[in-house]
Amino acid sequence: MWASIREQLSLVLGYSFTIKDKQTLDGGNISHVYLISDGIEQYVVKTNSRDFLVQYLAEEHSLSSLHHTHTLTVPKVILTGQTKSHAFIVLQYLPTTPLRAEQTSYQLGQQLAQLHQWGEQKQYGYDDDNFIGATPQPNTWTNKWHQFFAEQRIGWQLQLLKERGIELVDIDQFVALIKQRLANHHPKPALLHGDLWQGNVGETETGAVCYDPACYWGDRECDIAMTELFGGFPQSFYAGYQSIWPLHQHYEQRRPIYHLYHVMNHCYLFGGEYLVQAQALIDEIHHNHSLCVDSSTK
Incomplete structure (x- = not known):
């Protein structure tokens, strides 16, 4: 070899x-x-x-x-x-250490915001399917974000889990729920790193370095949501991002949906505690939807 x-x-x-x-x-x-x-x-x-x-x-x-x-x-x-x-x-080869320095983290946040502002794309998806970890990730070009994420992210992962004998929820009903929850959200398609967790970032003498991307054009909030999982990023990172492009005020309402995709993928790859986390997120999304329905009827 x-x-x-x-x-x-x-x-x-x-x-x-x-x-x-x-x-x-x-x-x-x-x-x-x-x-x-x-x-x-x-x-x-x-x-x-x-x-x-x-x-x-x-x-x-x-x-x-x-x-x-x-x-x-x-x-x-x-x-x-x-x-x-x-x-x-x-x-x-770029020799790195774990991301810790506040200034480096702040600059990385700014760089991510600049990535999300870069380019013009009218659809969500990517030219090719790719992989999130070892899991295939479909990226068929789609005009509507709620359709793309509900079907090619949440529905896809639920189906993969079902094929392994893990049924967390009725797939058709839950995909319809995700579509409903995201239906009024029309983000500008942004080029995403796609797999932006603590283990895929390092620090060099000249700044931060990112590894192992799973790119596609989607909602920039998906990258931010993943940085909050599996160890998280320094707070200075988020301050840097906000200094360039502040997040939408309703991001926190969508965050559990975006977290669910990656937690289900970890459940698919590793099982164990991620099964419990995935079920908890599904329950939270159902609960939040019930609150939205109740408030809309008052």
Whole structure:
């Protein structure tokens, strides 16, 4: 495998790259991650089974989309390919530490707001389907946000869980409820990182770096909602975001719906406590809907 990666990397770089050092990095539970070096240049290499190439190509597409905006800092993709036995992606190495510095967090919040303001798109979706973690994520272009999120996010995850024998709620009824809850919300389509949690962000000497995106055009509140899950972000991050583009006053009403998508995905991938969290969010959404119905009849 490594001989083939070295040969393909040498062709892309335009000189003979020799792997003199190879270290294993902590890269989560999906791929094997390595830091390779020829004594001068260093690169990150992710490897997986050969059929994983589609996931790496999706990652390359998302990273390229973000890089094109000149807002968030993301690693450049050097090479994506296959050997006889493996798929791999080679990335620019950006040494990072966990995001902690207030000023760096504040600037990251500003950069995310600038990403969300970047570009003009009339529909919600993406040119290709991709993956949220290891889970397929459909991105068929759709004109209405409530339809896109209810069907391609909430309904999709509920169906995946049902196929594993986990039925949290009646799918058709709940999808209809989500459509109703979002029907009057018409956000400007924003390019999203899509998987913006604490583990996909790091801090360098020059600022924050983001990894492992799952891009699509959607409601900017989805990125913000995910930053509040799985460890959360420093408060200075949110202050930075608000300084560029303040959130809508009704964001908190939609937040449980946006949280549910990612909690259900974790339930699908890991089970355990996420099943309890997903059910609690569904109950909260039902409760909030009942409050809305009651207030509208008074």
